[in-house]
Amino acid sequence: MSRPYGEQHRSGRAGWLRAAVLGSDDAIVSTASLMIGVAASAASKESILVAGVAGLVAGAMSMAVGEYVSVSSQRDAEQADVELEKRELAGEPQAELNELAMIYVRRGVERELATKVAEQLSAHDRLGAHMRDELGIDPASFARPLQAAWISAASFASFGTVPIATLLVAPAAWRIPAIAALSLMSLAALGAFGGRLGGAPLGRAALRVTAGGALAMTVTAAIGRIFGVALN
Numbered sequence: 001m002s003r004p005y006g007e008q009h010r011s012g013r014a015g016w017l018r019a020a021v022l023g024s025d026d027a028i029v030s031t032a033s034l035m036i037g038v039a040a041s042a043a044s045k046e047s048i049l050v051a052g053v054a055g056l057v058a059g060a061m062s063m064a065v066g067e068y069v070s071v072s073s074q075r076d077a078e079q080a081d082v083e084l085e086k087r088e089l090a091g092e093p094q095a096e097l098n099e100l101a102m103i104y105v106r107r108g109v110e111r112e113l114a115t116k117v118a119e120q121l122s123a124h125d126r127l128g129a130h131m132r133d134e135l136g137i138d139p140a141s142f143a144r145p146l147q148a149a150w151i152s153a154a155s156f157a158s159f160g161t162v163p164i165a166t167l168l169v170a171p172a173a174w175r176i177p178a179i180a181a182l183s184l185m186s187l188a189a190l191g192a193f194g195g196r197l198g199g200a201p202l203g204r205a206a207l208r209v210t211a212g213g214a215l216a217m218t219v220t221a222a223i224g225r226i227f228g229v230a231l232n
């Protein structure tokens, strides 16, 4: 990761980082819960494995589609805003210049200086200045639907293998606790990692995702057990 100015900027990679963390957390929580639920019904190792693999494939696909749709609509909204702004800039350049200056005045810049800043920024990159300061869109970080889709699917597929690999190596009697323990440890590590990259407090980020995962596994284990008793 490059740090051209010595200062660590965090928001620039927010888009893909968000997709990766979301995909990884979701993969562990949903695949582990699914497998624990099936295991709690006293199913065979083979059945648990099939459930885990099917859950991993289905989850990765659904994650990709979901991210694609959500990030696409975000991008559509950004593009519509930019198109509207272009028309306004072409139609009423003076009003737009005043509007930009007023944005800086509201942020605490003196009127005269604000006008100068607005003029110079407009001379340099008029649309860019309006996008950043009026619309809050960074032209360098437009939403990227395809990138979000494949990153979340790849993260999901990678981390969904944690509970599956645990199933393959754990002794039969330890299946459920082993899957739960390894999955929760991975969640804690991911939470801390995500918190670190995002500049958030580590403990809080790790605790949030681990508690959520533990709750999901407990609920599916209970439901799997009830169904297992009822069906057998």
Ligand SMILES: [Zn+2]
Pocket: 085, 088, 096, 099, 100, 130, 134
């Ligand atoms: Zn404007």
